[in-house]
Amino acid sequence: MNTTDTLIVGAGMAGASLAWRLAQRGHAVTLLERESQQGAHSTGRSAAMFMESYGPPQVRALTRAGRSFYLQPPAGFTDDVLVSPRAALIVGRPEQSTELEATWAALSGGGTRVRRLSGAEAVALLPVLAPEQIGGAVLDEDGYDMDVNALLQGFLRGARTAGAQLRVGAEVVSARHDGAVWTVQLASGETLQARTLVNAAGAWVDELAQRAGARPIGIEPLRRSAFTFRAPEHMDPSGWPMAIDVDESWYLKPDAGQLLGSPANADPTTPHDVQPEELDIATGIYRIEEMTTLRIHRPTATWAGLRSFVHDGEIVIGFDAQLPRFFWLAAQGGYGIQSAAGASLLAVSQILGDVMAPDLAVQGVNAQAVSPSRLR
Ligand SMILES: Cc1cc2nc3c(=O)[nH]c(=O)nc-3n(C[C@H](O)[C@H](O)[C@H](O)COP(=O)(O)OP(=O)(O)OC[C@H]3O[C@@H](n4cnc5c(N)ncnc54)[C@H](O)[C@@H]3O)c2cc1C
Incomplete structure (x- = not known):
C-alpha cells in the first residue's frame, strides 16, 4: 500500500x-x-x-x-478576480450608541480603515436605510466581496x-x-x-x-440561514455597502444584481445537510424591513449553512x-x-x-x- x-x-x-x-x-x-x-x-x-x-x-x-x-x-492561480471592494457598514439604532462606540474603539488602530459615521452619513451611503431607525454607524472601508x-x-x-x-x-x-x-x-x-x-x-x-x-x-455547529430577493425597481444596488447590525441580528448585501439578507441566526444543531427553517427567513425579512425602506415580497432563493465554533x-x-x-x-x-x-x-x-x-x-x-x- x-x-x-x-x-x-x-x-x-x-x-x-x-x-x-x-x-x-x-x-x-x-x-x-x-x-x-x-x-x-x-x-x-x-x-x-x-x-x-x-x-x-x-x-x-x-x-x-x-x-x-x-x-x-x-x-x-485563477483568471478570475478573487475579491472586489465592498465596504461594510456596521449600523446601530439611536439607543445603540454605546455599542457603536465600543465597536469603533475595538476596531480603530487595528490596521483596518474604519470611520465613525452619523446616522445621516450612513443613510447617504446606503439609501434604503430607514433614517429614523439609524443612530450612527462604523464604516469598514477595507471590506471585499469574495x-x-x-x-x-x-x-x-x-x-x-x-x-x-x-x-x-x-x-x-x-x-x-x-x-x-x-x-x-x-x-x-x-x-x-x-x-x-x-x-x-x-x-x-x-x-x-x-x-x-x-x-x-x-465543536458546536450553528445554523445560519440566508435568502436573496430583488432590489427595488430603478435602484442599482451594486455599489452599496454591506450593512450589518451592531449586535449582529441581521445583515444585508448586494449579490449579483439582487440583495442577500440574513437574520444572522446562530441556532445550535447537529452536523448535517442543514436546510433553512421558514421562521428564520420570516425573521430575517422582518428585521430588514424594520430597519430599511425595503419591502420583501418573496425571496428568490433561500438556504442555510453551518458555522462551527468552539467555546x-x-x-x-x-x-x-x-x-x-x-x-x-x-x-x-x-x-x-x-x-x-x-x-x-x-x-x-x-x-x-x-x-x-x-x-x-x-x-x-x-x-x-x-x-x-x-x-x-
Ligand atoms: C450563511 C453563512 C454565511 C457565511 N458567510 C461567511 C463570510 O461572509 N465570510 C467568511 O469568511 N465565512 C463565512 N461563512 C463561514 C464559512 O462558510 C465557513 O467557515 C467555511 O466554509 C468552513 O470551511 P470548512 O472547509 O471548514 O468546512 P466545510 O465547507 O463544511 O467542509 C468540510 C467538509 O468535510 C467533509 N467531511 C466531513 N466528514 C467527512 C468524512 N468523515 N470523510 C470525508 N469528508 C468529510 C464534508 O462533507 C464537508 O464538505 C459563512 C457561513 C454560513 C453558513
Missing part, C-alpha cells in the same frame, strides 16, 4: 487551501471528500464577505495576513496540478495510528496510509476525531496533544473563507516543521492562542 505524506479529510475551503499549500511545497497530499463534489457544505453557502473587522482577534489577524493573497494571487467558487477551484486546480490526489465520494469511517503511520478506512472498504492525518471536516470534526480515537474539541470563538489550528501526527484545522466559525489563506499558511508551517511565516507574525498571529491544547 502506498503511504502518502498527508491525508486531509474534508474538501471545503479549509482542506482545499491546505492541500494547495502542501502540494506547492512538493509534499504528497491526498484530499478526501465524502460528498460527490468539494465545497458542498459550509463553503458553498457563505455570504462571501472579507472583513478584517469581523471575528475574534486571532481570526482577524489570520484574515489580515491572507489579504495580499486574495488581492494578488500567485501567477496562474468569489468563493473561484477561490476554491483555484486551490483545487493548483493542488491537482502540483500532484495532489483529489477524491470525492470518499468518506473516512475509521483511522488508526500504529506508532509510525495512519491507516485510514473509507466507507467503500478501501484503506489508505499517511504519515499525517488532517481533520478539516468542518461541522463533523468531532465525529471524525472519534472515528480516529482523538478527544473531541467540543472561545477562535479557530483551532495545530497538532493534537495526545494523538501523534493528528492535525486540527477546525472551528472556522463565520470566517472560514476570509481566514483560509492565513490559516492554511500557519497550518503548513506546523505540518512541515517550519518557523512561522513573517506575514503571520507581523499581524499578531499566536500559535498557542489557536492551538487545540488551549481547549483542554
Whole structure:
C-alpha cells in the first residue's frame, strides 16, 4: 500500500487551501471528500464577505495576513478576480450608541480603515436605510466581496496540478495510528496510509476525531440561514455597502444584481445537510424591513449553512496533544473563507516543521492562542 505524506479529510475551503499549500511545497497530499463534489457544505453557502473587522482577534489577524493573497494571487492561480471592494457598514439604532462606540474603539488602530459615521452619513451611503431607525454607524472601508467558487477551484486546480490526489465520494469511517503511520478506512472498504492525518471536516470534526480515537474539541455547529430577493425597481444596488447590525441580528448585501439578507441566526444543531427553517427567513425579512425602506415580497432563493465554533470563538489550528501526527484545522466559525489563506499558511508551517511565516507574525498571529491544547 502506498503511504502518502498527508491525508486531509474534508474538501471545503479549509482542506482545499491546505492541500494547495502542501502540494506547492512538493509534499504528497491526498484530499478526501465524502460528498460527490468539494465545497458542498459550509463553503458553498457563505455570504462571501472579507472583513478584517469581523471575528475574534486571532481570526482577524489570520484574515489580515491572507489579504495580499486574495488581492494578488500567485501567477496562474485563477483568471478570475478573487475579491472586489465592498465596504461594510456596521449600523446601530439611536439607543445603540454605546455599542457603536465600543465597536469603533475595538476596531480603530487595528490596521483596518474604519470611520465613525452619523446616522445621516450612513443613510447617504446606503439609501434604503430607514433614517429614523439609524443612530450612527462604523464604516469598514477595507471590506471585499469574495468569489468563493473561484477561490476554491483555484486551490483545487493548483493542488491537482502540483500532484495532489483529489477524491470525492470518499468518506473516512475509521483511522488508526500504529506508532509510525495512519491507516485510514473509507466507507467503500478501501484503506489508505499517511504519515499525517488532517481533520478539516468542518461541522463533523468531532465525529471524525472519534472515528480516529482523538478527544473531541467540543465543536458546536450553528445554523445560519440566508435568502436573496430583488432590489427595488430603478435602484442599482451594486455599489452599496454591506450593512450589518451592531449586535449582529441581521445583515444585508448586494449579490449579483439582487440583495442577500440574513437574520444572522446562530441556532445550535447537529452536523448535517442543514436546510433553512421558514421562521428564520420570516425573521430575517422582518428585521430588514424594520430597519430599511425595503419591502420583501418573496425571496428568490433561500438556504442555510453551518458555522462551527468552539467555546472561545477562535479557530483551532495545530497538532493534537495526545494523538501523534493528528492535525486540527477546525472551528472556522463565520470566517472560514476570509481566514483560509492565513490559516492554511500557519497550518503548513506546523505540518512541515517550519518557523512561522513573517506575514503571520507581523499581524499578531499566536500559535498557542489557536492551538487545540488551549481547549483542554
Ligand atoms: C450563511 C453563512 C454565511 C457565511 N458567510 C461567511 C463570510 O461572509 N465570510 C467568511 O469568511 N465565512 C463565512 N461563512 C463561514 C464559512 O462558510 C465557513 O467557515 C467555511 O466554509 C468552513 O470551511 P470548512 O472547509 O471548514 O468546512 P466545510 O465547507 O463544511 O467542509 C468540510 C467538509 O468535510 C467533509 N467531511 C466531513 N466528514 C467527512 C468524512 N468523515 N470523510 C470525508 N469528508 C468529510 C464534508 O462533507 C464537508 O464538505 C459563512 C457561513 C454560513 C453558513
